[in-house]
Amino acid sequence: MHIDLDSFYASIEEVRNNSIKGKPIVICVYSGRTQNSGAVSTSNYSARKLGIKSGMPIVLAKRIAMNKEVVFLPVDIEYYREVSDRIMNLIEEESDTLEQVSIDEAYIDVTEKTNSNWNKAIQVANTIKQKILSQEGLTASVGIASNKFVAKIASDFQKPNGLTLVKNEEIIPFLENLKVSKLHGIGEKTARVLNEIGIETSKDLSKCDIKVLEEIFGKNKAKLLHDKSLGIDNSIVESKKKKQLSKIGTLKEDTKDKKVIFEKIIELSNELNQKIKRDNVSFRTVSLITIDIELKTHIKSETISQANDIQRAVPVFKQLLNNYIEKNSEKKLRRIGVRVSNLEFFNSQRTLDEF
DNA sequence: CGACGTGTAAC
């Protein structure tokens, strides 16, 4: 089963403030560069009808919103996480296994609990939907199928507040007419390449000779694409450990001034350190993410001995920045980020100052 | 085989 909280951030804000309920709501990530620089994180369905969508520049959204009553709010991720945690706990209680994939999405396995009975699965889904509604005032869209991939697409089929069951014999007819870009894992690039060779729908893809796909995408990806077209997915529902933590930010203005950039690195490092402490992890690999004025991203990394505090990473960031500036003396930077990976989790038991 | 950089994808 795949459970997707409907326009999560925007819906939470509606619950928080009854006076904006039903109005178009746009949740924004302000970059702090100018008054309205930044992007739209989430909009509710009322705002989507106007054409305000995720990822859109805020300035553009405001232009569309001109002369209309549209509510713009900044993201309050801390609060959304609290709500999310409560909901995930509630979902977990109704599941054999929970796999949370993001703040507003989860897969659950209910094979045991339902004895592989579709009707029982629908009951479980409705119980979960009802609890989320009564306890948090939010709606969710649910997809039920015999694998994660089909469940994911099913949850997207009727939104918001949907419930879609796809039984095994319904998988092919269900997928058949979908555009390839609707298949989870096929993004913009892959869809474009497929379109170029005349493949528009899932059906087209399933009929395409695997050899042809191998020519273009290589053996592994070809198999993956072919499986997707037939709704085949053997991956299991399992909770996964985080593999990296990062924090990225936008510079006040494009610059190549080492001092200015490093100040931002320090600021981001402190924020990243909070995450490191919160998750109680140590790290071995340290990366500096640079995004230049053309929005091209570069990542430079270095692996060090195990550390549990960002203090150990800061000199590495400095070094990586020096290297970058040396090699790209002409290029100004727009954004900068810090990342740690090669993580190891600790029991709260273990004392940390042994490093 | 581990480390690293890049591309793709999703949220």
Place this chain on the structure above:
DNA sequence: CCTTTTACACGTCG
């Protein structure tokens, strides 16, 4: 006009 965070595959190098 252009945010943030994470994952994973693949090629390459030593």
